[in-house]
Amino acid sequence: MPETREIKTHGHSVPVRVDPEPEREGRPALWPTVGEYPIYDEFLYSTMTTDHERSERFLAALAELAPGRRVLDIGTGEDLLWARESVKAGAEHAVAVEVIEGAFDKAADTLTALDRRDRITLLRGESTTLRFAPRAEICVAEIIGSMAGAEGAAAVLADARASHLVPRGRVVPHRAVTLAAAVRLADLLPGQPVAFAEASLPYLESVFDWNGGPFDIRLRVENPHTDALLCDGRPVEVLDFNGELRTEQRTTTRLDITRASHVDGVLTWLNLWCLPGEEPLDALRTKTNWASIYFPLFDRPLPVAPGDVLELSVETALSDDGIHPDYHLAGTLHTTDGHQHHGSLASPHHAGPFKAHPAYQALFPTA
Ligand SMILES: C[S@@+](CC[C@H](N)C(=O)[O-])C[C@H]1O[C@@H](n2cnc3c(N)ncnc32)[C@H](O)[C@@H]1O
Structure with missing residues (x-):
């Protein structure tokens, strides 16, 4: 059963839905993203x-x-x-x-x-x-980042190539790609409440403190149940550190639903190449500190069936710090019976709205 805990940030108490079950090796866990904020600690x-x-x-x-x-x-x-x-x-x-x-x-x-x-x-x-x-x-x-560019790699490495490297200098890693697939959040955490891991609360507090207050922080899913994916993963962010490196980009991709279930958003994860030509590290299928990120799109889970298509667009634009990207996702679900459902999410790096989406309203209940 989820419990509600209060965290304190800038003099305000923020109720947070928490899964009191201790984290275990391989068990799914929901965390806030932390990598794109200056709150690193020894752990x-x-x-x-x-x-x-x-x-x-x-x-x-x-x-x-x-x-x-x-x-x-x-x-x-x-x-x-x-x-x-x-x-x-x-x-x-x-x-x-x-x-x-x-x-x-x-x-x-x-x-x-x-x-x-x-x-x-x-x-x-x-x-x-x-x-x-x-x-x-x-x-x-x-x-x-777990969302490849979230830590500012595009802007930082474009600057490094221009200002710190000799003309034919090389960057490691070579390439990073973020893939996305349609999912329902609850299915990524089967048999568990959709709630933050208890151990993540101090990090949630640190990021909110750094931001000057709470906001709809990106949701990191560790060890997601991969059977929850409703389609193959498709690239939504491509960073070629030794090639044409774009600090801003927009992709539109078609996610072909392959089985009957429900969808309420997308799961994204990293593929990383340190050298050209190697098999990429696939963060969804490898034991690694990179996790996956869930973005809610629809206000409620929508039924889907094979043949349905989620048309997904992901836009990456630099935030006002000029380094860390804001992401904007928009999806249209086309069902085989001719219906269309639209959903979208603005996921800024910082200073975004709080509880703008029902998924966040559930994670941060009103006291
Ligand atoms: C993901 S950690 C990696 C730490 C270590 N290099 C490793 O691989 O284990 C990223 C580190 O980069 C630092 N960092 C990020 N962008 C930076 C920049 N533009 N200049 C200097 N440090 C930066 C962060 O503060 C953090 O300590």
Whole structure:
């Protein structure tokens, strides 16, 4: 049974629907998204450093690209991770950049204790405002979200290519794509309440505090029940970090429903290539810290049958910080009996409305 808890933000109490059942390995869990906000802590950094699938791919790319080269690690985090690994792989030098003060301080402590510390320069600040020379030959940046571009990878890496990399410099990762499929939220969490995991509440509070109040934060679904997908996944956001990198884009795609059920929104998830030509990391089917993001579209679950089509458009536009994208989704369900149903969702990075959609009204009940 879900319970209602109160979190405090900016002097206000916000009731939140919570699943009191403790999280277990493999059990679905609903969290707010956290990666696109400056609220990282030791726990979040450790979920990334212990992500073997992720590490394997980044390390393979660095083994191929770093030897003898100057590397720039954007968003090095408190562990100075990819800067250290680049030097270990034979990089001539690495510049590591981190914007969060606490993480930078810990990275500075880590650096002091390293043998090869003269081969790493650590800088505090945003890569988009820092300027340094000489230019790097390789840029490694794990600023990829569960919705691939949500952490600002397009704007940050477009700037890195223009300002920090030599003309033929290479970026790791190589490519990120967000896929989407039609779903009903309740089916992603079978036998469980549609409610936030209890452990996620401090993060919800931190993001709301950072934002200056509550808003309809994106919904992160960990270990979603994949049988809930009503169609194949289709790309809705494409980021080619070594090619034509668009900071804003709009895609329209057709989701062909393959079985009878209900739909109320879409689930999105990441496919990531660190090197060209490799099999992508598929976040939906891999044990990784990247989860999937559910976006509500319709006010209530609508019945669907094979042959129905959800026409989905996803627009990515930079928010007023010029880095993090706002997403806007619109869907039209075309049923085989000739009916059409429209639904949409504005999902800004910050400063958006609160409880604008029934899915959020259920998650944040009125006291
Ligand atoms: C997802 S974490 C990755 C941390 C570490 N590199 C790893 O892979 O485990 C992203 C980090 O990048 C930092 N960050 C994001 N954009 C940045 C930017 N433009 N300049 C500097 N740091 C940035 C965040 O503060 C955060 O510490």
